[in-house]
Amino acid sequence: MDISIKEHERYASKANLSKGINDVQKAIDLLTKTREAVVADPQSASSTVTRAQKPLKDCFASVKEDLLEVYRGNGKYQKTLEAKFKDKPFPTSDNNALATQTPLINRAIAMHLLREGQFDVASQFLTDITSATHHPSPPSTTPTHSPSAEESLSSIDPIHSPTLRHSFEQMYSILSSLRQHRDLLPAIAWSRIRSQELENRGSNLEFELAQLQFIHLFDTQGRDAALAYARAEDHHFAHFQSRYLNELSRLASSLAYQPSLASSPYRALFLAQGTWDDLARSFTREFCSLLGLSAQSPLYIAATAGAIALPTLLKLQTIMKDKRAEWTTAQELPVEIPLPPSYQFHSIFVCPVSKEQTTDENPPMMMPCGHVVAQETLCRMARGSRFKCPYCPSESRPVDAVKLFM
Numbered sequence: 001m002d003i004s005i006k007e008h009e010r011y012a013s014k015a016n017l018s019k020g021i022n023d024v025q026k027a028i029d030l031l032t033k034t035r036e037a038v039v040a041d042p043q044s045a046s047s048t049v050t051r052a053q054k055p056l057k058d059c060f061a062s063v064k065e066d067l068l069e070v071y072r073g074n075g076k077y078q079k080t081l082e083a084k085f086k087d088k089p090f091p092t093s094d095n096n097a098l099a100t101q102t103p104l105i106n107r108a109i110a111m112h113l114l115r116e117g118q119f120d121v122a123s124q125f126l127t128d129i130t131s132a133t134h135h136p137s138p139p140s141t142t143p144t145h146s147p148s149a150e151e152s153l154s155s156i157d158p159i160h161s162p163t164l165r166h167s168f169e170q171m172y173s174i175l176s177s178l179r180q181h182r183d184l185l186p187a188i189a190w191s192r193i194r195s196q197e198l199e200n201r202g203s204n205l206e207f208e209l210a211q212l213q214f215i216h217l218f219d220t221q222g223r224d225a226a227l228a229y230a231r232a233e234d235h236h237f238a239h240f241q242s243r244y245l246n247e248l249s250r251l252a253s254s255l256a257y258q259p260s261l262a263s264s265p266y267r268a269l270f271l272a273q274g275t276w277d278d279l280a281r282s283f284t285r286e287f288c289s290l291l292g293l294s295a296q297s298p299l300y301i302a303a304t305a306g307a308i309a310l311p312t313l314l315k316l317q318t319i320m321k322d323k324r325a326e327w328t329t330a331q332e333l334p335v336e337i338p339l340p341p342s343y344q345f346h347s348i349f350v351c352p353v354s355k356e357q358t359t360d361e362n363p364p365m366m367m368p369c370g371h372v373v374a375q376e377t378l379c380r381m382a383r384g385s386r387f388k389c390p391y392c393p394s395e396s397r398p399v400d401a402v403k404l405f406m
């Protein structure tokens, strides 16, 4: 890959259009000046124009020269890429599982654009794909109300509804206050309204926002401002008391260490790096999840996972060609594709023994016999030694169990 990166850098520095743009600008300036001179003194128009001819010709010559350099760079870069990626087996009609899924792919692209905050591009894209697939029916003669194209589409798929766009606009506006202006209040107001939903999800977002607001006020306006915020009726720190008593007393105790917080045990709370970014990330996650969406764009995840998998798939294709093997299992890969942990998702699993839903801290574990229980159950059953599976006669040791990603 190194060589292509190097080539790319050379391409960017050699074959860019900035010189050409400068030279075109020079020509425009010259023409503008000549026009002004002619307007100011129409009598000598012909001699003014004649005088401008030679420098203008020079300008055109240098633009041509500039472009030549760009073409040369283009060609060279293309050659490097072609040499680097000799075999281009993807995608062909044989192994392109997505060839028949154009509507799904379009939907994923539109959703990705919305989630990235590219609202204008997204609505243009939606208009384009709609007009490409939607043939307007002949005008109806009955006087009944016929829904507009947008209305009827949004009843089919929410991606066409303006509500989704408004939601993401709200998300970006809150995020920009938080990130750019260190203003937590819009996020706090949002989470206050959804307090119950967030709590049902087990989210700490509302409290974390209030806590950071307290710390932020303490940092920027001092202790009294922070205390006033905590005590104010509608900022109800009181409302957090049942769930976050420890955290609240930590905040209260930290005040005693002022002004030497930097050397106090509460240092980490006040001088934590990346708190704002972390909070912006959890806000995005909770916002998306209340919309019923994953925190990251599925298109981004799918494309990145695909890029990670490509080398393995290329190798596989070569091997299969050599061995003249056929890949017959539909919708399933014949090899394992190792992906980083952030690309591994699990659906809900309830431990059949403890009846508890598994979590990241208490993940599902598969014993050598293939039966699955939650990690805590496993530890309880085994107590470090051999134990019998609750579902079959086989015995195993805790070390033999593997963590499952589903």
Ligand SMILES: [Zn+2]
Residues within 6 Å of the ligand: 367, 369, 370, 371, 389, 390, 391, 392, 393, 394
């Ligand atoms: Zn078993």
